Amino acid sequence: MKELRYDAVVIGGGAAGMAAALEIDKAGFTCAIVEREDHLGGILMQCIHNGFGLHEFKEELTGPEFAERFAEQVAKSNIKVYLGTTVTDINVQTVQYEKELICASPDHGVLKITCKSVVLAMGCRERNRGNVRIPGSRPAGVYTAGLAQRLVNIEGYIPGKEVVIIGSGDIGLIMARRMSWVGCHVKAVVEIMPYPSGLTRNIVQCLHDFNIPLYLSCQTTNIFGNDRVEGVEVTPMENGALVPEKAFRIDCDTVLLSVGLVPENELSKDAGVELHPTTNGPLVDASLMTNVEGIFACGNVLHVHDLVDWVAEESRFAGKQAAAWLRGERPLHQVRVKAGPNVRYVNPGKLDPSRDNKVYLRSMIVKNDAVLELRLDNRVIKTIKKGHIQPSEMITLSIGPKELEGYTENSALELALL
Amino acid sequence: MRRELTCIVCPIGCSLTVTDKENGELEVTGNRCPRGAAYAVEEITAPKRVVTATCRLGPAGACSESDSKDPIYQRMRRHGLCDPRRLPVKTSAPCPKEYIDELLSEIYRTQVNPPVRRGDIIIKNWKNLGLDVVAVRALD
Numbered sequence: 118m119k120e121l122r123y124d125a126v127v128i129g130g131g132a133a134g135m136a137a138a139l140e141i142d143k144a145g146f147t148c149a150i151v152e153r154e155d156h157l158g159g160i161l162m163q164c165i166h167n168g169f170g171l172h173e174f175k176e177e178l179t180g181p182e183f184a185e186r187f188a189e190q191v192a193k194s195n196i197k198v199y200l201g202t203t204v205t206d207i208n209v210q211t212v213q214y215e216k217e218l219i220c221a222s223p224d225h226g227v228l229k230i231t232c233k234s235v236v237l238a239m240g241c242r243e244r245n246r247g248n249v250r251i252p253g254s255r256p257a258g259v260y261t262a263g264l265a266q267r268l269v270n271i272e273g274y275i276p277g278k279e280v281v282i283i284g285s286g287d288i289g290l291i292m293a294r295r296m297s298w299v300g301c302h303v304k305a306v307v308e309i310m311p312y313p314s315g316l317t318r319n320i321v322q323c324l325h326d327f328n329i330p331l332y333l334s335c336q337t338t339n340i341f342g343n344d345r346v347e348g349v350e351v352t353p354m355e356n357g358a359l360v361p362e363k364a365f366r367i368d369c370d371t372v373l374l375s376v377g378l379v380p381e382n383e384l385s386k387d388a389g390v391e392l393h394p395t396t397n398g399p400l401v402d403a404s405l406m407t408n409v410e411g412i413f414a415c416g417n418v419l420h421v422h423d424l425v426d427w428v429a430e431e432s433r434f435a436g437k438q439a440a441a442w443l444r445g446e447r448p449l450h451q452v453r454v455k456a457g458p459n460v461r462y463v464n465p466g467k468l469d470p471s472r473d474n475k476v477y478l479r480s481m482i483v484k485n486d487a488v489l490e491l492r493l494d495n496r497v498i499k500t501i502k503k504g505h506i507q508p509s510e511m512i513t514l515s516i517g518p519k520e521l522e523g524y525t526e527n528s529a530l531e532l533a534l535l
Numbered sequence: 536m537r538r539e540l541t542c543i544v545c546p547i548g549c550s551l552t553v554t555d556k557e558n559g560e561l562e563v564t565g566n567r568c569p570r571g572a573a574y575a576v577e578e579i580t581a582p583k584r585v586v587t588a589t590c591r592l593g594p595a596g597a598c599s600e601s602d603s604k605d606p607i608y609q610r611m612r613r614h615g616l617c618d619p620r621r622l623p624v625k626t627s628a629p630c631p632k633e634y635i636d637e638l639l640s641e642i643y644r645t646q647v648n649p650p651v652r653r654g655d656i657i658i659k660n661w662k663n664l665g666l667d668v669v670a671v672r673a674l675d
Contacts, residue, residue: 165587165588165589165625165671166587167585177585179623181623181653185673269589270621271619272620273591317543320541321541321548322543325541
C-alpha cells in the first residue's frame with residue numbers, strides 16, 4: 118500500500134474541490150485533490166447548457182467551459198490530482214489532528230494519505246423514485262434527470278421518445294429543453310408544489326419556448342407499463358389533498374425525475390461529522406469547519422446551491438479558512454445564527470464578529486416585496502428589502518462587525534423573512 | 536395584437552403584456568423596470584437563443600475502436616465505458632429562434648475528429664448569420 122502525506126486533501130474535483138484546493142495551494146501548503154471520475158470538473162462536464170459563470174467570470178459559459186477554466190488553474194498549480202480514485206474511509210486520529218484517508222484506484226491500487234486538514238467537496242446526488250415513493254409498476258424507462266443528461270450529452274444515447282418529467286427542479290427543466298432539441302416530444306412537467314421549484318428563467322426558456330405544459334399542485338399517482346413505461350397518472354391536489362375524480366393519464370415511454378438533490382455525506386458521517394437535519398450537509402462554524410477539527414466542507418456537499426458561482430465563492434472561502442487553520446489561526450469569538458420565521462435554513466451556523474461573513478439562506482415562502490429581518494438576541498438590528506423571494510432562489514448577504522456590535526458570548530442572531 | 540410573456544431579466548419574473556400601438560410601436564405594461572420593457576420588445580421582434588448541443592466524435596474519440604495508449608482510454612476499455620462519445624458545442628452568439636431547428640440538424644450531422652481544444656470553431660459563420668459553432672471542451 119502506497120503511503121503519501123499532504124498538508125490538506127480535498128475530496129472531490131468538481132467546482133467546489135478545485136476552488137478550495139487552489140486557495141490552499143496559494144497559501145503555500147501541499148495539497149491533493151482526490152477525484153472518483155477520470156476527469157476534473159464533476160457534474161459540470163455534462164451540463165453543456167450555458168448560464169454558468171455570470172458572477173465568477175462576468176460572462177455566460179457552458180458547464181465544461183467553467184470547469185476547464187478551473188482545471189487549467191489547477192494544472193498550473195502545485196496541486197497533486199488523483200483521478201479515478203475513490204476515498205473509502207476517513208480515519209480521524211486522536212493525536213495532533215492527524216487524519217488518514219484510505220483510497221482505491223485501478224492505477225494506484227490502495228493508497229493511504231495522511232494529512233492535517235480535509236476539505237469535503239463531494240457534491241450531491243439526485244433523489245430517485247424510491248425517495249419520493251411514486252406508486253405503480255417498475256418498467257424500464259424511468260430515469261433521474263441527471264442520468265438522462267449524462268446519457269444524452271456525454272454518452273450519446275437518447276433514452277426515449279415521449280417524455281414526462283416529474284418535478285420542476287432546474288435539471289428537469291434543462292432536460293425538457295434538451296430532450297426537445299434532440300427530437301423527443303416532452304408532454305408535460307408535473308410539480309407537486311403550487312409553484313415551480315426551478316429558476317424562473319428556466320421555466321421560460323425551457324418550457325414556454327417549446328409549449329410544454331407545467332402542471333402545478335399535481336402528484337404523479339401511478340406509473341403504468343410492464344416492460345417499458347406506457348404512461349403516468351396525474352392527480353391534482355386541492356388544499357393539500359388529492360382529488361382522485363380529477364385524475365388524468367398522460368401516455369409516454371419515458372419518465373424523468375427531477376425531485377431534488379441530497380448532499381452526499383456517507384464519508385463525512387463515517388468520520389464523525391455531524392449533519393444539519395434540514396440541509397443534510399455538515400453543521401459548520403464561521404470558517405466552514407465541521408465539528409471535527411480540521412475537516413471543512415463546501416459546495417453542494419454542504420448545502421445544495423442553485424448557482425455554481427456561489428459554489429466557487431463559498432469553496433474559495435473554505436480553502437482560505439483551511440489554510441488559516443493549518444497556520445494555527447482560529448476565530449476568537451463566534452456568534453450563533455438561527456433560522457427564524459419563513460427561513461428554511463441558514464449557512465454557516467456561526468459568524469465571526471471580527472470580519473464580514475457571507476451568509477446563505479433559503480426561504481420557505483414565495484412573496485413579493487419581502488423583508489429580511491436581522492435580530493440579535495430578539496432585538497431587530499437591521500431590515501433589508503428583498504423584493505421577490507422564492508424557495509428556489511437562494512438569498513445571500515454579508516454580515517459584519519457593524520451588525521454584530523454589542524454581541525455577548527451567548528448571543529444568537531436570528532434571520533427572519535417577513 | 537396583445538401578447539403575454541414572463542420577464543427573465545431578474546428573479547422577480549414580472550408578467551409582461553405587449554400591445555401594438557397605432558403608430559406601429561410596441562407598448563409594454565406590467566414591467567417594474569426599463570430592462571423588462573427592452574427584453575419584451577426584443578423577445579417580440581427578434582427572439583434569439585444561445586444554442587448548445589453535441590457533435591458526433593470521429594474515430595479517435597470513440598475509444599472502443601481506438602487503440603490509444605492514453606491511460607484514460609485504457610481505463611475506459613477496462614470499465615467498458617466509452618466516455619465521452621460526443622463533443623459539446625455552443626453558438627458564439629445568440630441564434631435567431633426560427634433558425635434553431637435547422638442549426639441543430641447541421642450540428643448533429645457534423646463529425647469532429649479529436650484533438651479538439653476549447654474554443655475551436657467547428658462550423659464557421661453559419662448561413663452568414665455572423666455566428667460560429669465552437670467547441671466548449673478539449674478532447675485529446
